[in-house]
Amino acid sequence: MQSQRKRVVIVGGGFGGVRAALDLARQKSPDVQITLISDKHHFEYTPALYKLATGHSPMETCIPLREVFDSYDVEILIDTIAGGSVVDKILVGESGSRYQYDYLVLALGSETSYFNVPGIQEHAYSMKSVAEALKLKRHLHELFNVPLDMSKRDIIAQFQFVIVGGGPSGVELAGEIRRYGRKLAKAHRISPNLITVDILQSAPRLLPTMPESVSHRVMHRLTDLGVNILLNHAVSSEDAKGVYLKDIELNAKTIVWTAGVRASHVYGTIAGLTLDKGGRILVDEDIRAKGTTDVFVVGDSAATPFAGTAQTAIYDGGYVARAIASLMQEKTISEYKARKTPYVVPIGPGWAVFTYKNITLSGWVFWWLREFIDLRFFLSILPLRKAFTVWREGGVLCESCPTCDEAQKSAS
Ligand SMILES: Cc1cc2nc3c(=O)[nH]c(=O)nc-3n(C[C@H](O)[C@H](O)[C@H](O)COP(=O)(O)OP(=O)(O)OC[C@H]3O[C@@H](n4cnc5c(N)ncnc54)[C@H](O)[C@@H]3O)c2cc1C
Structure with missing residues (x-):
């Protein structure tokens, strides 16, 4: 029947x-x-992908669908x-x-979307999924695990991180990747001063879909964190050596495309x-x-x-x-x-900017607000205990290279 x-x-x-x-x-x-x-068998919590790429546990970003629908009559097909x-x-x-x-x-x-920019799809890293964030993290560790018997120019390229795109995912990653790169450098006994982070943004300001006041605060915050910001700079192409703009060439082993x-x-x-x-x-x-x-x-x-x-x-x-x-x-x-x-954009540890309609506020309070928003979301899809575990794991470090793992153990 x-x-x-x-x-x-x-x-x-x-x-x-x-x-x-x-x-x-x-x-x-x-x-x-x-x-x-x-x-996929799992749900991906994209707002925390930047944390996954910079050394945090995957538990917050990768939640099995069966755990979400455990007590519901929903057929899940992969x-x-x-x-x-x-x-x-x-x-x-x-x-x-x-x-x-x-x-x-x-x-x-x-x-x-790579907007048909030549070479980008083949050579750049992207940040749209757990798999891509983990690929970027693996690459960051590999950069520190090679002998540095190379020219000065190549050493600079080795530790230059270029983020293309000044939207929320670009600025969140920029805020964190410099800290992470310096941490990896210290663990591998390499000078942290070799780490450079650039954001390339084709528009005249960062976060162009948000009010100008948000762009200003984020610009100041990133500058304070030591990130170089190049506005009005669109990428024209990329190859294995680096990225090419209209008037500049940036040699870098790490280009992350977050632009479209x-x-x-x-x-x-x-x-x-x-x-x-x-x-x-x-x-x-x-x-x-x-x-x-x-x-x-x-x-x-x-x-x-x-x-x-x-x-x-x-x-x-x-x-x-x-x-x-x-x-x-x-x-x-x-x-x-x-x-x-409302939107809350975290930039580096302990700081976020909050924007809603014409209101712009920033500081550590809003970083905690963002933590609360994350928790509230997990509570809306998971049982209480599981939601708290997932949320707490978001703050747990999870390294994958033996040198960094050792450094972490001796630091704790
Ligand atoms: C790095 C990053 C950070 C972000 N941060 C924030 C933030 O802080 N706040 C915010 O509000 N938004 C943020 N976003 C945007 C947010 O992730 C998206 O707007 C949101 O995921 C859209 O939800 P959705 O349900 O439309 O699609 P998604 O959440 O992307 O879900 C699409 C689903 O479809 C599945 N799927 C795709 N193709 C197929 C197929 N062919 N067959 C079967 N299944 C398929 C995917 O695996 C996925 O499960 C961020 C995005 C990124 C990339």
Whole structure:
């Protein structure tokens, strides 16, 4: 006998997808069957990726989906969505499986965009996932584990870290990577003064989507931390030796690209969706994909005014869970109201800037506020004890090279 339950398929186990699945599951409706499809077994807490790349435990950034949904009736399938059609109500996974749905939530997020700058994709590190942050961390350790019998010019390149992009992920990483590089240098008995960190920003200021007062404070903070900031400098190309700007060449072994994202390329392979220039799906007033009645779009995937933050994705996920519940009860859906959320950007240890509407505040209090926001998020997806463990682990150091491990042991 065929099940009469409505099948809700949510694709993407990130902020928006997890929120939608949890909120729907919490309603315990006997009429709904929830399936969450993601390409990874775990949820990635991206706001802490910069900590992972600079020596902290992966427990905060990498949370198994089974722990999130342990006590909920949610089917979790691991597959990479590769295409489909919202006209035919079907998605196809790389595994060859075909997924039919009554309601679909598209939550595949975004991916790094290299803007076709020659050489960047091949040579730069990026910071969009746990795998990429760990790759960068491994590379940082490797830099210190080679004999320095090289020319002065090559030694400078060895310890010059260039971060391309002055958005939140670029400035967060810049604030931490100099401290981390100096720490690694000391552990390996190399002069910490060899470490240089540059931020390259093509716009006239850092954090251009935030108020100018935020840019000023972050600029001062980074300068105090010894980071060099080059504004109005776009990268024209990169090769194995370094990065090239219009008028400067920077020889560096470490280029980290944080300068651009675009919505998942997969949306271009799903028939019936209309996309904007950034690959985001055009939506109507209740964030259903334009021209559809049963496809909702959340977070970075949707062409909404404040897409691009975890907070918006969480908000969207909650809204969609309520909307689907309303549809199940044959009620009308309340209109989606795009909401600008506060943002806290931590820069180096013990300091963060807070911005909301026209308010800009900074200092150690806001660093703690950010810690509290992290904890509140973990409490919203995990049982109490587990949430506290994950949060506490965010402060725990976890080194992977024997020399640094030894130095850490003798320091503690
Ligand atoms: C380094 C960094 C720091 C950030 N810091 C902050 C911050 O401090 N505050 C803030 O508000 N925002 C921050 N953001 C932005 C935030 O991460 C995103 O806005 C948010 O993740 C968007 O949520 P989402 O649900 O749309 O997508 P995501 O959270 O990216 O989730 C997408 C999910 O889809 C899965 N997926 C992708 N492709 C496929 C596929 N083909 N098939 C199946 N599954 C797939 C992914 O594995 C992932 O689970 C940061 C981003 C980065 C990169």
